[in-house]
Amino acid sequence: MTAKAIQWLDDRLGLSAIRELMDHKTVPVHSATRWYYFGGITLFLFGIQMVTGILLLFYYRPTVAEGFDSVRFIMTRVEFGWLIRSIHSWSANLLIFVAFVHMFSVVLTHAYRPPRELTWASGIVLLGLMLGFGFSGYLLPWNQISYFATKVGTDVAAGTPGIGPSIARILRGGEDVGAPTLTRFFALHVMVLPLITVGLIAFHILLVQKNGMSTPPWIAASRVRHLKFFPNFLLREVMVWYGALAVLGVLAAIFPWELGEKADPFASAPKGIRPEWYFLAQFYTLKLIPSHVWIFEGELLGVAGFGVLAVGWALLPVWGVNRAGEARTRLVTGVAIVLIAYLAAFTLLGYIK
Amino acid sequence: MLASIASFLYPVLKFLNPPLITEAAVNEVVAGKVQDLKPNSGKIIKFGNKPALLVRVSDTEWKAFSAVCTHLNCTVQYRDSTEQIWCACHNGTYDLNGKVVSGPPPNPLTEYAVNVRGDEVIISRRA
Numbered sequence A: 001m002t003a004k005a006i007q008w009l010d011d012r013l014g015l016s017a018i019r020e021l022m023d024h025k026t027v028p029v030h031s032a033t034r035w036y037y038f039g040g041i042t043l044f045l046f047g048i049q050m051v052t053g054i055l056l057l058f059y060y061r062p063t064v065a066e067g068f069d070s071v072r073f074i075m076t077r078v079e080f081g082w083l084i085r086s087i088h089s090w091s092a093n094l095l096i097f098v099a100f101v102h103m104f105s106v107v108l109t110h111a112y113r114p115p116r117e118l119t120w121a122s123g124i125v126l127l128g129l130m131l132g133f134g135f136s137g138y139l140l141p142w143n144q145i146s147y148f149a150t151k152v153g154t155d156v157a158a159g160t161p162g163i164g165p166s167i168a169r170i171l172r173g174g175e176d177v178g179a180p181t182l183t184r185f186f187a188l189h190v191m192v193l194p195l196i197t198v199g200l201i202a203f204h205i206l207l208v209q210k211n212g213m214s215t216p217p218w219i220a221a222s223r224v225r226h227l228k229f230f231p232n233f234l235l236r237e238v239m240v241w242y243g244a245l246a247v248l249g250v251l252a253a254i255f256p257w258e259l260g261e262k263a264d265p266f267a268s269a270p271k272g273i274r275p276e277w278y279f280l281a282q283f284y285t286l287k288l289i290p291s292h293v294w295i296f297e298g299e300l301l302g303v304a305g306f307g308v309l310a311v312g313w314a315l316l317p318v319w320g321v322n323r324a325g326e327a328r329t330r331l332v333t334g335v336a337i338v339l340i341a342y343l344a345a346f347t348l349l350g351y352i353k
Numbered sequence B: 001m002l003a004s005i006a007s008f009l010y011p012v013l014k015f016l017n018p019p020l021i022t023e024a025a026v027n028e029v030v031a032g033k034v035q036d037l038k039p040n041s042g043k044i045i046k047f048g049n050k051p052a053l054l055v056r057v058s059d060t061e062w063k064a065f066s067a068v069c070t071h072l073n074c075t076v077q078y079r080d081s082t083e084q085i086w087c088a089c090h091n092g093t094y095d096l097n098g099k100v101v102s103g104p105p106p107n108p109l110t111e112y113a114v115n116v117r118g119d120e121v122i123i124s125r126r127a
């Protein structure tokens, strides 16, 4: 009976081609194999965001008048509402952390070298989209902290030379952060970003599938064993996902996400205002740059600096690879370590100061 | 080909750009009663659709500024302990003439004129 059903499906869908693909997919096993899990964890957490985000949509109302109260309603009245919202918030933060770990592991194992330039590029865009999710989602509960964080964030965008003011206007839906901003951020957060992200994730994974997993240049091909992806690696991956889910559950249960106070455009910015941790390094840098450096406005200089840094980083497969297509391992590892040290130190400083 | 793409994109871009809402420019507002604000304290009031900061320096001396920090747009506040204006976002401080004392703000706060008529405090844009 089942054999017949499978045959029926196979005739129509060509399942054997998929089975063949599954049979042939393998994962190299060596001392750095553990880093292969992080892309998968990021994917899993994105799945969590989709599910919990859709659940939140059943109650959340994207207006200045009702936004804050609808989130409070979710937190206090809806059964398990606090859990769903806390998981959405915690998982968002974990996701971004894991995505950074994934990125730096790719750099330190030099997986960006040919033929994986497009995998790298799509990964960079995905990370940008995740930051966009975080920035737009942060405003949705419409509380004091997120209101001012969004004012500052969009004003940083306004500082971009030339097109900055137009970008800020389009983001805010007006001259200032207000009701139109919330509508726009909502549209971005639940429709625009998810659609683009899902498409790009598919592209990213398709490329991984096509090119296989890269092996770090210092590991001799002869010393590498191969593990079948289905089911062996996948099962291990699922175990890791369960671990991630457990961490999430514990965090959400012990530290439910706070709601704060409702935003009031006619109140002073509260003490202790700061963005989410993944913007802290930039935040702290902006705080340190004096108002004027030589003839430039400090803020402009900071923003331009971040822009140059981001573009340079996105172009890693260009400057990190020599003519023969081999990774410039020393250079890239050095740059990566400096970058990690900067991000870690400034995030910490931004946190304690 | 290019022309047709442009003809699709142009309306979309225009659509995204929010229409200008021309609001009657506010030049003067009643900020409150004299007795509502103690000496050496400040409060945020609405000046059109932007926040303004009214400071009662002493019994008779009043000051008012745009409360929009010139750094990145946060709303500033008066600190009675230092008798300065402070921005919580990146720790910018201004003195009671609106001049930057420390921190990242690049420009002084715009100062408004304050007039007391009877028991009403009135703030207006300077000519």
Ligand code: HEM
Binding pocket: A046, A049, A050, A052, A053, A054, A056, A057, A060, A071, A085, A088, A089, A091, A092, A093, A095, A096, A130, A131, A133, A134, A137, A138, A139, A140, A141, A189, A190, A194, A257
């Ligand atoms: C399809 C995907 C998603 C949907 C439908 C969705 C939906 C929502 C909704 C309705 C809210 C408002 C409720 C609330 O504030 O608790 C929200 C908040 C938020 N979202 Fe999402 N989301 C999605 C994906 C993501 C992703 C991928 C991230 C992060 C990388 C993210 C980060 C956030 C953050 C930080 C908040 C604010 C949390 C808070 O303080 O309440 N979301 N999301």
Ligand code: FES
Binding pocket: A152, B069, B070, B071, B072, B073, B074, B087, B088, B089, B090, B091, B092, B103, B104, B105
């Ligand atoms: S916004 Fe006021 S100091 Fe940065």
